[in-house]
Amino acid sequence: MRSVAIGAAPRYAAPTMARRIDTYLKDLIGDEKLAFYDAVRDFGDAEIAPHLLHWEREHQLVPDSCIQAMGELGLFGLPIAEEHGGQGGDHTDLVLMGLAIGYHSQAVAITPGAAISLGAKPLQLFGTPAQKKAHLPALARGERMFVFGLSEPGRGSDAANPQVTAVRKGSKWVVNGEKCWSTNARWASHVVVHALTNPSGANGKRSTCLIVPMDQKGVFYQEMQGKKVWEQSSTGSIMFENVEVGDDAILGTENDGFKVMVTTLNGGRLFIASLALASLAFALDKTRVYAEERIQFDDQPIGRFQRVQDVIVDMDIALERGLTWLMHCCRLYEQDKLSREQAAKVKVDCSRSASDLLTLAMEVCGGVACFDEFGLIRHFNDLFVTRVGEGSNFALKDLIVRPLRKN
Amino acid sequence: MDIVVCIKRVPATDTTIKIAADGKSIEPAGVSFELNAYDEFALEQALRIKEQLGSGTVTVVTIGSKDAQKELRDTLARGADKAVLLTTDQWVFDGASTAAALAAWIKSVPCNLVLCGRQAVDSDNNQLPANLAARLGFACVTEVAKLELADGTFTAERDIEGAREVVTCKTPAVISCQKGLNEPRYANLKGIMAAKKKPLEEAAASLPAPALEIVSLTLPPARAAGKILGTGVDAVPALIAALRDEAKVL
Numbered sequence: 001m002r003s004v005a006i007g008a009a010p011r012y013a014a015p016t017m018a019r020r021i022d023t024y025l026k027d028l029i030g031d032e033k034l035a036f037y038d039a040v041r042d043f044g045d046a047e048i049a050p051h052l053l054h055w056e057r058e059h060q061l062v063p064d065s066c067i068q069a070m071g072e073l074g075l076f077g078l079p080i081a082e083e084h085g086g087q088g089g090d091h092t093d094l095v096l097m098g099l100a101i102g103y104h105s106q107a108v109a110i111t112p113g114a115a116i117s118l119g120a121k122p123l124q125l126f127g128t129p130a131q132k133k134a135h136l137p138a139l140a141r142g143e144r145m146f147v148f149g150l151s152e153p154g155r156g157s158d159a160a161n162p163q164v165t166a167v168r169k170g171s172k173w174v175v176n177g178e179k180c181w182s183t184n185a186r187w188a189s190h191v192v193v194h195a196l197t198n199p200s201g202a203n204g205k206r207s208t209c210l211i212v213p214m215d216q217k218g219v220f221y222q223e224m225q226g227k228k229v230w231e232q233s234s235t236g237s238i239m240f241e242n243v244e245v246g247d248d249a250i251l252g253t254e255n256d257g258f259k260v261m262v263t264t265l266n267g268g269r270l271f272i273a274s275l276a277l278a279s280l281a282f283a284l285d286k287t288r289v290y291a292e293e294r295i296q297f298d299d300q301p302i303g304r305f306q307r308v309q310d311v312i313v314d315m316d317i318a319l320e321r322g323l324t325w326l327m328h329c330c331r332l333y334e335q336d337k338l339s340r341e342q343a344a345k346v347k348v349d350c351s352r353s354a355s356d357l358l359t360l361a362m363e364v365c366g367g368v369a370c371f372d373e374f375g376l377i378r379h380f381n382d383l384f385v386t387r388v389g390e391g392s393n394f395a396l397k398d399l400i401v402r403p404l405r406k407n
Numbered sequence: 408m409d410i411v412v413c414i415k416r417v418p419a420t421d422t423t424i425k426i427a428a429d430g431k432s433i434e435p436a437g438v439s440f441e442l443n444a445y446d447e448f449a450l451e452q453a454l455r456i457k458e459q460l461g462s463g464t465v466t467v468v469t470i471g472s473k474d475a476q477k478e479l480r481d482t483l484a485r486g487a488d489k490a491v492l493l494t495t496d497q498w499v500f501d502g503a504s505t506a507a508a509l510a511a512w513i514k515s516v517p518c519n520l521v522l523c524g525r526q527a528v529d530s531d532n533n534q535l536p537a538n539l540a541a542r543l544g545f546a547c548v549t550e551v552a553k554l555e556l557a558d559g560t561f562t563a564e565r566d567i568e569g570a571r572e573v574v575t576c577k578t579p580a581v582i583s584c585q586k587g588l589n590e591p592r593y594a595n596l597k598g599i600m601a602a603k604k605k606p607l608e609e610a611a612a613s614l615p616a617p618a619l620e621i622v623s624l625t626l627p628p629a630r631a632a633g634k635i636l637g638t639g640v641d642a643v644p645a646l647i648a649a650l651r652d653e654a655k656v657l
Contacts, residue, residue, distance in 0.1 A: 018439070032599055035484060039594045074595035087596040 020288075021099065021281035024320050028327045029092070036093060040100035043073055049104045053373055055232050061186055062111050062232045067142055075101075075112040077140025080120055085137030091267055092330040095274040099323075102278025106382040107232035109275060112142065114183040114233075117268040119146030122192055122209065126252035126260050131211065135190070144189040146211075149179035149238060150261055157395035159194070160204050160258050164240060166195035173197075173210060175218075175243040185221050185236020188214050193240065198255045207257035210249045218243040229381045266340055268390045269347040270329055276347075276386040277322045279379035280354035284315040286375060287361045290368070302364070311360045318353040326350065341403060344396040351386035352393060358383055408463040408578065409517040410453040413509055413539070414446040414482060416475045417529040424626070431621045432498055442478045445524025448584035451591040453522050454486045456556060464488045466516065470499055470508055470612045483602035484594035490605070493612035501617035502534025508612045509535075510542035519578040525550045525585050536583035546580040552587045 025037060047069055055063070070076065078093045080086020087093070094116055101109035120139045123131060123146065138144035152163050164177030175195055182191065190213050197208040212219060220239040227235055252260040291303035291312060302308050329346050332338040358380045362369035369376045387393050418424060418433070419441045425434040453465045467482040469475050470493045479490035493512055499505050513521065521543070526533040540547030552571075553564035563582065565572045594602075636645040651657040 031480075032603060035480065035594065035599050036596050039484075039599070043593050073593055074597060078596060082597065088600060089596045093596055 019103070019281065020284050020316060020319060021103070021277075021323065024323050025096075025099070028323060029096070033092060033096060036089075037096045037100055040073070040075070040097050041103070043069075044101045044104050044108075048101065048108055052105055052108075052232075052378075056372060056378070060232065061234050062108055066108065067111065067187065070112050071142025074140075076115050076120075076142035076145075078112075078116060080116075080124065080136055080140040084132060084140060086140040090330075091270065091333050092327070094267075095270055095326065095330055098271050098274030099278045099281070102275040103282045105232060105378070106275045106279060106385070107230040109278065110183060110230060110233050111187075113271050113275070114148070114268075115139070115142070115145045117271050118148035118183065118264060119192075121267060122146075122148070122251060122260050122264045123211075125263060126209075130248075131251070138189075145184050145187045147182045147184050147188040147191045147236070147238075148261075148264065149182055149191045149193040149212075151179065151181040153178055153180050153237075157392060159261060160206065162194050162196045162207055164193060164195045166193070166197050166208060166210055168197075169244075172244045172246060173208075173249065175210065175212065175240040175245065178237060178239050180224065180237040182236050182238055184234055185238060186223060186234030188221070188236075188238075190214060191219070191238055192251055192260075194257050194261050197257070201255055204258045205255050207261075208254050209251040209257040209260045210245055211251050212240070212243060212245055212249065214238075216243055216245070229385045231381075262340070265390055266338065266343045267333060269343040270326065270333060270338075272386050272390045273322070273326050273329075273347045273350040276350040276354040276383060277319060277326065279383050279386075280315060280319050280322070280350075280357060283354075283358050283361045283376055283379055284312065284319055287315065287364055288312050290365050294365075308364050311357070311364050315357050315361060318357055322346075322350045322353065341400050344391065344399050347386075347390070348393045348396050348400070351383065355380070355383035355387060408456060408460055408519050410456060410463060410465050410520045410522060411513055411516070411518045412446070412449050412453045412465060412467045412482070412487065413521065413523040413535065414450070414467055414469045414478060415443045415524075415527045415529070416440050416469065416471055416478045417443045417527055420444070420528060426624050426626060430623050432624065440474065440478075442481060443524050443527045443529075445526060445528070445584060445586070447524075447591040448586065448588045449522040449524050450482050450485060450487065451589045452554060452582075452584055453520075454592070455589065456520070459556060464517075466491060466518075468493065468509065468512065470495060470505060470614070472496060476607060479607055480602050481594060483605045483607065484598040485592055486598060488605065490607045492607065492609045494609055495612045495614055497614065499612075499614065499617075500530055500532075500621060501619045502530075502532045502538055503619075504615050504617050506535055506538035506542055508614045510539055511613050512610070513539075513543060519580075521545065521579075521581040523581070523583050525583045536581050540581035543579070543581065546576040546578075547582075548574055548576055548580065549583045550585040551582050552585045554582065554584075554588060 026034060074087040075097055077086035078089045078097060079091055082088040098109050098113055123135060150159055154163050164179060166173040166175045175193055190211050193210045193212050194207055195210060196206055198206045214221060218241040221236050224235045224237055291308050292301045294302045296302050325346050329338055329342055362376050362380060368374050419439045422439045427434040457463045457465050465487045466489045467479060467487045468491045475492055479492060483490050493508060523536055536549050537547050548563045550565050551563040552566055555562045560575050560577055562575050636642045636649060
């Protein structure tokens, strides 16, 4: 439900600076997309921002009430077709949600973000009509969540060769092993397990994706403790002990599971780029306002110093560049023309420029930047995830370099 | 039930107002606008009544320039069936002429209930609901903080000085909505996309000449900076002296 502010802000007070990101988005997206972004931004301002500090200090995950509110707003069903109970939007809408909610908290934004781009997306792309009918409507409402079982304690970038195995036994598959770093594990109804099914196959043709209910016998979930990034997001490890599923659990084709994983991650990388830019957008606004308010020497704001201005200008340049590039990639994605290299490049660049600039932004603000209520430290910590999440930047450069080395 | 919701596009409450060169109007450049907050309660209530009855229409109307299409689209995205923009290039500030133009249009459409915000937060005139009801010959209940509908009768609760008043009325009626009546919904993506296909009609507003004239506008005086008189208990005598002798509030 919408909180309406009446008389909350003093009408004649000094101007609060408009969000810089909004001025850029206006020229990059159409009216309808902008109206959606505005609605999610207003929701974030009213329903998320006021509670964040409390959730952080209490070390809470995103509360169920917030998940329910995001579900009512349709955020879990953005790119899911209306016939499957979704909002009938596209990937750009998902990215706009990342920008609007990530401005306050990447951890909150990733909850519907991962539920869609890592949970519902593989089902949309590779699911049978029966699988889609069984799951998509509940996923679209946020009442059910799929998690993506890709990373393992011993497998990150070398994802084509999982250590989790699925062995055929009569008409069943028997799954054993452990997945970790699974976003949204706390709320998961099902996990899509990427398991080794054909050890002697060609590289990339050794694995199969299986949909496993979390309440199946032999599935154990544990929240990973001690994580200091994306603190309100659930990150779980999931154990499989002789878990039996049938052929109807296969998502995509047998021994072609790596394709499911790789295709899914492509779109997810655009979402991670949106989170990096959202943090940068927040930091830019926070820093430029602070630079005008912080008075030092001769009763003048520190915003008059060129070294301070340099940081602010570089953030502004990085934000406009990143947004323009990201929206271009979204257009290519909608046309099914986005290459893996392009998705990787925009993710690498947005995450590293934003996190490099955050360090400088915090240096401009000084001691106050160390405190949670100022907000920059939250984005500083979370930006690290954007460098290593959904393909570490180092590993993605291997992908990016390929077309550069072809003869 | 055919419900008409009257809305107004107003300067956002966090925008900075500047007086225009004529000294009688506000400078629109650099001002961001939004849907009047009280009108959000009116729209939400209209949608809930329609949902409760399972039938009827919700039509949103405003008077203004083409810029108000944005606010009208927003109401369609949240669930209104139809929007009507009564166009004018004038700055409409007189509650009586607004009511006259709205009443003329409402008489031309099926309508048993008019919902509006208790007031617009820009002009704060608080005139439209009663004036409109008088022109339409409808019952009028203003500043409603709770509203129930059963068997064709509305039961409305209003906060009055030190008490709460409960009144009932039947349609046709004009009801103005107070904060606390409901929690307005957000537009979702599906609604925003559906809004594009819903009718947004335009007609010229038939506005009579205003009965009022704005002579001048001035901003409130800037607040003086605060003064720190000391800290802890020791500062209390100085604080009391300042409140009594300087601020003269004791």
